[in-house]
Amino acid sequence: MILEEVRRIEADGTERTTSVRIGSDMSPNVDGRGLLVLPGLIDLHAHLREPGYEESETVATGARAALRGGFTTVCAMANTMPAIDSPGLVAELAARGRDARAARVLPVAAITRGREGKQLADLVELAAAGAVAFSDDGDPVDDARLFRSALEYAHAARRPVMEHVQDRALSGRGVMHEGAVSAALGLPGIPAAAEESAVARDIAIAKLTGARLHLQHVSTAGALELVRHAKADGISVTCEVTPHHLALTDEWVGGSRAFVWEPMRGASPPQTPQKVEDDPQTPRGVPYDSATKVNPPLRTAADVRALWRGLADGTVDAIATDHAPHASFRKDVEYAEAAFGISGIETALAVLLMAVDAGMGELGAVVRALTSGPARVLDMRGPDDLIVVDPALEWTVTAGALASKGKNTPLLGRRLRGKVIAAVVEGEVRYRDETAMQGRAGPPGRIKGAEAIARR
Numbered sequence: 001m002i003l004e005e006v007r008r009i010e011a012d013g014t015e016r017t018t019s020v021r022i023g024s025d026m027s028p029n030v031d032g033r034g035l036l037v038l039p040g041l042i043d044l045h046a047h048l049r050e051p052g053y054e055e056s057e058t059v060a061t062g063a064r065a066a067l068r069g070g071f072t073t074v075c076a077m078a079n080t081m082p083a084i085d086s087p088g089l090v091a092e093l094a095a096r097g098r099d100a101r102a103a104r105v106l107p108v109a110a111i112t113r114g115r116e117g118k119q120l121a122d123l124v125e126l127a128a129a130g131a132v133a134f135s136d137d138g139d140p141v142d143d144a145r146l147f148r149s150a151l152e153y154a155h156a157a158r159r160p161v162m163e164h165v166q167d168r169a170l171s172g173r174g175v176m177h178e179g180a181v182s183a184a185l186g187l188p189g190i191p192a193a194a195e196e197s198a199v200a201r202d203i204a205i206a207k208l209t210g211a212r213l214h215l216q217h218v219s220t221a222g223a224l225e226l227v228r229h230a231k232a233d234g235i236s237v238t239c240e241v242t243p244h245h246l247a248l249t250d251e252w253v254g255g256s257r258a259f260v261w262e263p264m265r266g267a268s269p270p271q272t273p274q275k276v277e278d279d280p281q282t283p284r285g286v287p288y289d290s291a292t293k294v295n296p297p298l299r300t301a302a303d304v305r306a307l308w309r310g311l312a313d314g315t316v317d318a319i320a321t322d323h324a325p326h327a328s329f330r331k332d333v334e335y336a337e338a339a340f341g342i343s344g345i346e347t348a349l350a351v352l353l354m355a356v357d358a359g360m361g362e363l364g365a366v367v368r369a370l371t372s373g374p375a376r377v378l379d380m381r382g383p384d385d386l387i388v389v390d391p392a393l394e395w396t397v398t399a400g401a402l403a404s405k406g407k408n409t410p411l412l413g414r415r416l417r418g419k420v421i422a423a424v425v426e427g428e429v430r431y432r433d434e435t436a437m438q439g440r441a442g443p444p445g446r447i448k449g450a451e452a453i454a455r456r
């Protein structure tokens with residue numbers, strides 16, 4: 001199939017109008033006006049939950065969900081049960097990814113055995129088995145001396161260490177961002193300093209070792225400022241931010257469902273919890289909805305704006321989803337007891353396109369952070385994958401609309417604009433939204449009715 005007159009954006013953010021071949025089938029040309037063709041997106045941070053938590057996600061369901069979100073490559077985190085800390089488990093994860101024939105799955109192996117933060121895993125062997133990076137994500141390596149060794153071995157294995165930056169002595173039993181909203185809701189907070197002090201420590205150790213350090217889901221203005229200075233000093237540090245930290249604020253825990261660029265609306269007072277209405281016109285949330293519980297927590301509007309500035313000036317290398325699907329029994333409990341995480345791989349691109357529309361940032365910068373940026377973090381050549389996006393297509397986020405087993409998103413009931421309608425991985429069309437593709441048959445400039453008359 002050939003898409004004619006389509007807007008094509010490259011991994012460096014440049015764009016042109018052109019014809020693009022999608023897959024190898026010889027079906028008729030399609031009018032591509034109004035569509036976007038992007039390189040396949042690369043997600044540095046997703047939880048596919050297998051082995052051990054198959055009720056929340058499997059490699060197959062996660063890799064399919066990824067494709068529907070436009071991610072043709074996903075890095076699978078190691079916090080499974082057992083943790084991915086042996087060459088055999090790395091190879092098994094990679095094999096399951098290949099069998100799924102959806103998004104390409106790249107294994108990230110654990111830094112420490114069992115992710116216990118006590119003893120280093122054999123990083124050189126894990127890299128040889130196919131691990132593209134190391135992370136104990138969810139659990140930072142608290143012991144600075146052990147973290148130094150991890151960076152030294154990872155450096156020898158020519159792989160980055162991806163660290164969840166959080167000082168757990170400071171975050172304690174916090175469940176949301178510490179500030180005015182947590183005080184009003186009476187929930188224990190996680191201060192910005194818990195992230196910023198950990199970022200400072202990790203940057204100092206990266207400087208000491210000369211190894212490649214990648215900071216996961218950076219969420220505060222102060223943390224980003226530290227990264228900016230470290231980069232200016234020539235330290236080998238990269239970082240990612242998530243779509244939810246680029247769009248939502250801690251007000252969401254109090255019931256707001258307004259993106260940071262929208263006026264506040266629909267927030268109901270904390271004392272009147274009610275069922276979430278599935279009404280796309282007036283998205284309304286309830287306070288203490290555990291779908292908003294995520295680590296690091298949703299921060300303030302000022303932090304969100306600082307992340308967008310970091311994206312614009314190159315301080316932020318990548319946008320990674322931190323897709324964290326959970327079975328309902330882990331979320332349908334008291335806020336304090338609920339698991340951390342948002343299922344976000346299928347909504348990420350739409351939210352980012354809407355943010356760009358609202359003037360939060362440039363489309364080119366967003367595309368770079370989803371393609372060439374993460375490729376650089378992994379020190380790999382970006383694959384030749386392609387995705388086709390209809391930026392005007394509106395859809396409602398419902399449990400049924402998500403391919404992921406994780407329905408835990410505070411966007412449930414929200415109307416989003418922008419949808420992936422095809423994804424090509426390794427030259428093969430592995431996802432195609434038939435409904436959206438229909439009605440587009442026929443090259444531009446020709447009226448389908450007139451063509452039918454001419455054929456008679």
Ligand SMILES: [Zn+2]
Nearest residue numbers: 137138164216
């Ligand atoms: Zn994390």
